[in-house]
Amino acid sequence: MAHHKPLIGKLLLVTLAMFGFGFALVPLYDVFCDLTGINGKTAAVAVTADNAVIDTSREITIEFLARPNKDMPWVFKPEVHQMTVHPGEIHIMNYLAENPTGRFIVGQAVPSVSPGQAALYFNKIECFCFSQQQLDGGKNMLMPLQFYVDPALPAHFNTITLNYTLYDVTQVWAAQQPQQDNIGE
Amino acid sequence: MSVVTTEPNEHAEQHDHEHDHHDHKPAGIKRWLYTTNHKDIGTMYLVFALIMFFIGGAMAMVIRLELFQPGMQFVEPHFFNQMTTVHGLIMVFGAVMPAFTGLANWMIPMMIGAPDMALPRMNNWSFWILPFAFLILLLSLFMPGGGPSFGWTFYAPLSTTYSGDSTALFVFSVHIMGISSIMGAINVIVTIWNMRAPGMTWMKMPLFVWTWFITAFLLIMVMPVLAGVVTMVLTDKYFGTSFFDAAGGGDPVLFQHIFWFFGHPEVYIMILPAFGIVSAIIPTFARKRLFGYASMVYATASIAILSFLVWAHHMFTTGMPVFATLFFMYATMLIAVPTGVKVFNWVATMWRGAMTFEVPMMFALAFIVLFTIGGFSGLMLAITPADFQYHDTYFVVAHFHYVLVTGAVFSIVAAVYYWLPKWTGNMYDETLGQWHFWCSLISVNLLFFPMHFVGLAGMPRRIPDYALQFADFNAFISIGGFMFGLSQLIFVWVLIKCARGGVKATDQVWEGAEGLEWEVPSPAPYHTFETPPVIK
Numbered sequence: 001m002a003h004h005k006p007l008i009g010k011l012l013l014v015t016l017a018m019f020g021f022g023f024a025l026v027p028l029y030d031v032f033c034d035l036t037g038i039n040g041k042t043a044a045v046a047v048t049a050d051n052a053v054i055d056t057s058r059e060i061t062i063e064f065l066a067r068p069n070k071d072m073p074w075v076f077k078p079e080v081h082q083m084t085v086h087p088g089e090i091h092i093m094n095y096l097a098e099n100p101t102g103r104f105i106v107g108q109a110v111p112s113v114s115p116g117q118a119a120l121y122f123n124k125i126e127c128f129c130f131s132q133q134q135l136d137g138g139k140n141m142l143m144p145l146q147f148y149v150d151p152a153l154p155a156h157f158n159t160i161t162l163n164y165t166l167y168d169v170t171q172v173w174a175a176q177q178p179q180q181d182n183i184g185e
Numbered sequence: 186m187s188v189v190t191t192e193p194n195e196h197a198e199q200h201d202h203e204h205d206h207h208d209h210k211p212a213g214i215k216r217w218l219y220t221t222n223h224k225d226i227g228t229m230y231l232v233f234a235l236i237m238f239f240i241g242g243a244m245a246m247v248i249r250l251e252l253f254q255p256g257m258q259f260v261e262p263h264f265f266n267q268m269t270t271v272h273g274l275i276m277v278f279g280a281v282m283p284a285f286t287g288l289a290n291w292m293i294p295m296m297i298g299a300p301d302m303a304l305p306r307m308n309n310w311s312f313w314i315l316p317f318a319f320l321i322l323l324l325s326l327f328m329p330g331g332g333p334s335f336g337w338t339f340y341a342p343l344s345t346t347y348s349g350d351s352t353a354l355f356v357f358s359v360h361i362m363g364i365s366s367i368m369g370a371i372n373v374i375v376t377i378w379n380m381r382a383p384g385m386t387w388m389k390m391p392l393f394v395w396t397w398f399i400t401a402f403l404l405i406m407v408m409p410v411l412a413g414v415v416t417m418v419l420t421d422k423y424f425g426t427s428f429f430d431a432a433g434g435g436d437p438v439l440f441q442h443i444f445w446f447f448g449h450p451e452v453y454i455m456i457l458p459a460f461g462i463v464s465a466i467i468p469t470f471a472r473k474r475l476f477g478y479a480s481m482v483y484a485t486a487s488i489a490i491l492s493f494l495v496w497a498h499h500m501f502t503t504g505m506p507v508f509a510t511l512f513f514m515y516a517t518m519l520i521a522v523p524t525g526v527k528v529f530n531w532v533a534t535m536w537r538g539a540m541t542f543e544v545p546m547m548f549a550l551a552f553i554v555l556f557t558i559g560g561f562s563g564l565m566l567a568i569t570p571a572d573f574q575y576h577d578t579y580f581v582v583a584h585f586h587y588v589l590v591t592g593a594v595f596s597i598v599a600a601v602y603y604w605l606p607k608w609t610g611n612m613y614d615e616t617l618g619q620w621h622f623w624c625s626l627i628s629v630n631l632l633f634f635p636m637h638f639v640g641l642a643g644m645p646r647r648i649p650d651y652a653l654q655f656a657d658f659n660a661f662i663s664i665g666g667f668m669f670g671l672s673q674l675i676f677v678w679v680l681i682k683c684a685r686g687g688v689k690a691t692d693q694v695w696e697g698a699e700g701l702e703w704e705v706p707s708p709a710p711y712h713t714f715e716t717p718p719v720i721k
């Protein structure tokens with residue numbers, strides 16, 4: 001038995017390390033997707049508009065989709081469903097949110113771009129999705145999105161679909177109240 | 186390999202006789218509860234696996250009964266989903282894996298000339314927690330809201346947002362199964378590493394030992410990942426975390442990545458020991474040495490390494506970028522090379538051999554042919570664009586049942602027939618065994634082969650009803666299923682008959698058998714190789 005102990009110790013170490021690795025896959029996955037931009041996730045922070053040259057020779061169709069999650073009672077829709085832009089042009093697009101219930105609700109929109117690889121080239125200067133949005137019962141508001149398409153967008157992309165899913169995060173918001181300054185980052 | 190035991194045979198007999206006096210086996214149930222003997226534990230694993238095989242099989246019968254005709258006849262869709270889910274869980278974790286562990290317990294110490302497993306007390310624990318895991322899982326079916334119904338792959342959000350309260354029980358039972366497997370695997374590695382008889386070098390080990398050694402490494406590397414992913418499902422569902430919930434910054438596709446990082450090596454955990462079994466049986470009945478021993482070892486190791494690099498071929502339709510699908514497609518196809526080496530070596534072993542066709546050989550031959558069919562359909566599924574059509578259809582069901590039923594299960598059955606005379610001391614009934622083989626062979630193909638056709642035609646899996654054009658094939662499939670289920674009763678009959686008596690087996694049992702396990706008397710005494718043999 002005694003001479004088995006070193007080997008058993010090593011094997012238990014492998015087991016524990018692999019248990020840890022399973023959890024390490026969670027942040028690794030996000031890092032990997034960020035670096036490669038393969039998950040359709042756009043950057044969660046604003047970019048500053050550089051002096052990109054507007055490429056008037058190309059036209060890109062942007063489709064806007066908006067969908068409240070099934071537990072989210074807000075009405076949530078884009079002002080227009082589709083727009084044609086030149087790469088490099090800065091555009092502002094508004095989303096309408098309405099809280100038809102009688103209670104205060106906090107919402108968080110999560111973006112997804114399709115095709116996934118185009119996400120790296122879809123730049124947001126300002127977006128309501130960067131932070132949680134608050135709306136009292138019965139109120140509505142316009143939520144702005146300011147964006148441009150990077151002229152470096154590979155030639156085979158003609159259409160980019162931007163989808164927002166809106167979640168009810170009131171409980172998360174309430175739990176984080178003391179450090180409210182930090183939320184949304 | 187030639188073997189010289191350190192003591193002449195008559196002394197060995199006397200030795201065994203002495204041992205009958207100080208074995209200290211408690212009588213009745215206590216013997217089985219407290220046993221640390223590798224043979225007792227091996228037997229318990231095998232009996233447990235057989236019981237689970239019939240419970241999981243009964244669920245398959247419910248599935249086939251419902252699918253016998255289009256429309257809803259016997260069960261509710263929700264119950265149907267529970268049947269497909271629990272059938273998969275039971276067969277994977279309750280039947281195939283414990284059966285292999287049972288064979289490992291019985292055979293590995295005898296094959297390497299060790300007196301027992303390295304950690305006998307832990308061995309007892311790793312078996313005895315298993316019945317409780319499956320009791321929890323099976324009893325959850327009777328809860329209000331029913332048992333797990335999200336498929337054995339428990340994809341989020343099906344298992345988080347949309348699952349019932351039995352999910353907590355499902356998670357705990359998977360935890361227990363994982364702990365059991367990890368303990369078993371550590372035991373196997375330590376036994377093989379430290380307890381080989383003098384002269385039993387690495388490249389003299391029987392292939393069953395080699396394949397199990399590699400399998401045990403796969404187990405300790407991926408079972409913890411499974412434990413991690415079920416824990417994440419548990420905390421997502423009950424404790425407000427958001428690993429797989431987009432609202433909190435998580436991602437449901439991440440679930441699939443973690444699950445299949447476990448899941449694909451798991452597939453090889455269920456087939457590598459089968460390769461070892463077939464590599465033992467084919468040379469015995471071909472009366473030739475195994476062709477390409479070293480290449481078999483290297484092929485097994487390369488399959489194990491590649492198994493960590495192909496997981497996303499289960500996820501081609503999640504919208505992965507083209508370069509990722511290409512990588513996983515080619516990596517998957519690469520596995521066909523070492524697998525092809527193995528099949529080639531088995532065929533080459535039989536080439537010009539003096540073959541006889543006893544039941545273990547028949548099952549091993551059927552394994553080679555039918556497992557290869559399952560391998561080919563796997564290659565078809567590996568082709569990304571083709572997979573977009575095959576994904577989630579009965580073609581996938583046909584594929585993994587060919588590799589797991591006519592692959593893993595057939596190899597286990599072959600192993601049981603092969604070593605049964607060594608375990609019981611009696612030859613099994615050859616005629617009944619042949620009946621079992623032929624009934625199984627015909628019915629299993631009637632059961633699974635037409636699934637390829639309905640799958641290619643678009644019949645989705647995991648759905649309790651189907652379009653009318655699939656009706657005839659499904660009737661055939663169900664009849665094949667019932668026949669296959671009934672055929673396994675012949676197996677139980679053979680086992681009981683053999684345990685109770687029969688023609689006495691010789692020590693070598695099979696004319697062409699070689700290896701340490703055939704040097705000990707039949708039935709194998711309670712303690713073997715207390716003095717290690719010397720292998721020249």
